[in-house]
Amino acid sequence: xxxxxxxxxxxxxxxxxxxxxxxxxxGISLEVRDGEILGLIGETGCGKTTLGKAVLRLLSENxxxxxxxVYRGTNLxxxxxxxxxxxxxxxxxxxxxxPSACINPVLSTGRQIAEIYRYHEGMGKKEAEKKAxxxxxxxxxxxxxxxxxxxxFSGGMLQRVMVAIxxxxxxxxxxxxxxxxxxxxxxxxxxxxxxxxxxxKENASMLLITHDLDLAGSLADRLxxxxxxxxxxxxxxxxxxSKPKHPYTLDLLxxxxxxxxxxxxxxxxxxxxxxxxxxxxxRCSFRFDACSRVHPPLLGPDxxxxxxxxxxxxxxxxxxxxxPLLNAQPVIxxxxxxxxxx
Amino acid sequence: MWKYIAKRLAMxxxxxxxxTFVVFSAMYLxxxxxxxxxxxxxxxDDLSVSQIETLREAEGLDAPVHVQYLIWxxxxxxxxxxxxxxTSEDVLTEILQKLPATAELAVASLLVSLMIALPAxxxxxxxxxxxxxxxxxxxxxxxxSIPNFWLGLLLIWLFALTLQMFPSFGYGSxxxxxxxxxxxxxxxxxxTARLTRASLIEVMGQEYIVAAxxxxxxxxxxxxxxxxxxxxxxxxxxxxxxxxxxxxxxxIVETIFSWPGIGKLLVDSIFAMDFSMIQGCxxxxxxxxxxxxxxxDLLYAVLDPRIRYDRHD
Numbered sequence: 121x122x123x124x125x126x127x128x129x130x131x132x133x134x135x136x137x138x139x140x141x142x143x144x145x146x147g148i149s150l151e152v153r154d155g156e157i158l159g160l161i162g163e164t165g166c167g168k169t170t171l172g173k174a175v176l177r178l179l180s181e182n183x184x185x186x187x188x189x190v191y192r193g194t195n196l197x198x199x200x201x202x203x204x205x206x207x208x209x210x211x212x213x214x215x216x217x218x219p220s221a222c223i224n225p226v227l228s229t230g231r232q233i234a235e236i237y238r239y240h241e242g243m244g245k246k247e248a249e250k251k252a253x254x255x256x257x258x259x260x261x262x263x264x265x266x267x268x269x270x271x272x273f274s275g276g277m278l279q280r281v282m283v284a285i286x287x288x289x290x291x292x293x294x295x296x297x298x299x300x301x302x303x304x305x306x307x308x309x310x311x312x313x314x315x316x317x318x319x320x321k322e323n324a325s326m327l328l329i330t331h332d333l334d335l336a337g338s339l340a341d342r343l344x345x346x347x348x349x350x351x352x353x354x355x356x357x358x359x360x361x362s363k364p365k366h367p368y369t370l371d372l373l374x375x376x377x378x379x380x381x382x383x384x385x386x387x388x389x390x391x392x393x394x395x396x397x398x399x400x401x402x403r404c405s406f407r408f409d410a411c412s413r414v415h416p417p418l419l420g421p422d423x424x425x426x427x428x429x430x431x432x433x434x435x436x437x438x439x440x441x442x443x444p445l446l447n448a449q450p451v452i453x454x455x456x457x458x459x460x461x462x
Numbered sequence: 463m464w465k466y467i468a469k470r471l472a473m474x475x476x477x478x479x480x481x482t483f484v485v486f487s488a489m490y491l492x493x494x495x496x497x498x499x500x501x502x503x504x505x506x507d508d509l510s511v512s513q514i515e516t517l518r519e520a521e522g523l524d525a526p527v528h529v530q531y532l533i534w535x536x537x538x539x540x541x542x543x544x545x546x547x548x549t550s551e552d553v554l555t556e557i558l559q560k561l562p563a564t565a566e567l568a569v570a571s572l573l574v575s576l577m578i579a580l581p582a583x584x585x586x587x588x589x590x591x592x593x594x595x596x597x598x599x600x601x602x603x604x605x606x607s608i609p610n611f612w613l614g615l616l617l618i619w620l621f622a623l624t625l626q627m628f629p630s631f632g633y634g635s636x637x638x639x640x641x642x643x644x645x646x647x648x649x650x651x652x653x654t655a656r657l658t659r660a661s662l663i664e665v666m667g668q669e670y671i672v673a674a675x676x677x678x679x680x681x682x683x684x685x686x687x688x689x690x691x692x693x694x695x696x697x698x699x700x701x702x703x704x705x706x707x708x709x710x711x712x713x714i715v716e717t718i719f720s721w722p723g724i725g726k727l728l729v730d731s732i733f734a735m736d737f738s739m740i741q742g743c744x745x746x747x748x749x750x751x752x753x754x755x756x757x758x759d760l761l762y763a764v765l766d767p768r769i770r771y772d773r774h775d
Contacts, residue, residue, distance in 0.1 A: 205679075207678075222673040223673070224670045224692070226691050226692055226765065226767060226768075239678070
């Protein structure tokens with residue numbers, strides 16, 4: 121097994137807001153290994169973006185972080201701000217969501233790439249501009265367009281510019297937050313292949329944050345599934361897709377167009393006051409009495425996979441055959457003491 | 463870009479045409495018969511009806527109003543604003559003589575205001591909701607609330623009468639600039655500082671600022687290269703409009719400090735019922751105001767590429 125490049129240990133992120141404390145990430149532990157693509161999937165608002173930004177400490181001032189985020193042996197959360205800047209861009213690149221909002225509208229795209237080289241590598245103007253042009257070519261944009269402004273590019277092109285910016289300094293880890301959001305199918309595949317191709321070529325690692333299961337399943341080596349601020353399942357991508365262990369993963373997979381388009385029942389929970397016990401229990405077809413009272417830990421390992429559910433896969437499959445999948449009735453009557461025997 | 467400039471120029475000319483119409487109508491909307499008003503200004507109180515009628519014919523005031531308007535427009539196009547009813551001086555020459563004093567005061571006030579407003583606004587935005595921010599904003603609230611004429615008088619009392627540091631009126635040396643420029647500049651600075659603060663706070667909350675930090679830039683670079691250019695756009699519009707207003711002559715401040723500019727000329731003409739001079743001044747001020755707005759629009763296009771290029775470019 122390759123070693124961990126980034127390891128997140130028991131990370132909690134909360135935001136103080138007028139509506140109360142939003143617990144966006146709770147007890148997150150995961151690692152991104154050398155040369156690996158880890159897909160982080162989950163529905164909108166579950167805390168994926170927060171996790172991505174937390175790694176580089178880019179969250180707003182009202183965010184409170186505790187736990188550890190260790191990159192190549194350095195705990196990023198204990199660094200002073202000045203030290204932290206050395207990691208941003210250079211060690212860890214990030215492609216934030218929504219390129220049209222992330223690229224400064226009043227600076228030309230070429231200049232925005234060139235200034236990275238001027239700042240970090242002390243290059244002269246000419247040299248940096250040439251390098252910026254090369255970078256644009258690398259992501260499939262003619263270097264002749266380096267003087268063009270963001271509003272002159274299409275969504276797909278802007279995403280390519282984001283790739284160029286994210287990878288400009290050849291970081292060891294790229295965090296890509298929804299890199300294919302809002303793109304048509306063809307462009308989605310092109311952009312995804314571009315990013316993965318470049319990351320693999322550099323032998324870098326990637327944390328791919330997306331709600332697109334198909335994409336994550338086909339590109340990532342391992343998948344982590346997030347629900348209501350928690351990781352509910354981690355495992356090898358094929359295993360998670362073909363044999364999901366958590367009911368939420370299963371429901372997500374069933375909501376894919378190719379698998380019946382059945383939506384996950386109910387609304388995503390509030391992160392201010394999440395449900396008691398297992399956070400997914402109000403929407404889970406397999407819940408039983410104890411689910412609402414006992415918070416399941418990450419159970420496993422089963423091979424390489426962990427899951428935050430009391431039910432084993434085998435047990436659940438059996439139930440699936442007997443019960444309609446989206447039946448919201450408790451399927452097994454089981455008390456806390458009996459959980460481990462269920 | 464050229465298309466944008468042409469469009470702006472066309473709009474300015476429409477505005478100016480509108481202004482000529484309003485300025486011309488003002489003479490007819492004012493109480494009394496224009497011929498009588500002119501005759502009064504020219505010959506004094508001792509008037510005969512025949513004198514008024516002769517003048518009416520001589521000045522073309524007996525023609526239909528729209529014909530008079532077109533004739534007047536024709537004169538304007540030849541830069542002929544007529545002659546003063548009181549001094550018989552050429553109106554345009556008189557105005558142009560007063561322009562340098564007004565322009566100098568406008569530039570000086572703008573500088574004073576920006577030198578106070580920009581640092582105060584930026585500091586407040588970066589330290590928002592701290593004591594420093596509250597302090598700056600309280601002072602600027604005072605600045606907005608204090609009327610010019612009162613501040614002017616207060617400054618004269620303190621710096622001219624009590625401390626005797628600066629002259630209280632007149633024009634000529636650098637010292638003469640201090641009090642009027644400060645009076646005008648501070649009240650402008652108050653609003654500009656608030657605008658700078660609000661604008662910068664908004665920009666600093668944008669995603670491209672987070673993205674700039676994500677590239678590893680320090681806060682100074684993020685502020686200067688990524689935030690300020692965006693944040694200054696609304697500030698520029700406001701400062702430009704203020705400059706246009708100042709160029710038109712700060713009527714009250716010029717009067718208080720006996721500053722020999724266009725504002726004072728306008729006030730003096732109003733008291734003297736010098737209609738053609740009033741018309742000339744108002745028209746000139748309107749044109750300057752439009753042109754300074756045009757300059758702002760063009761500068762805006764230089765700073766913001768989204769405006770510079772048409773969508774289909």
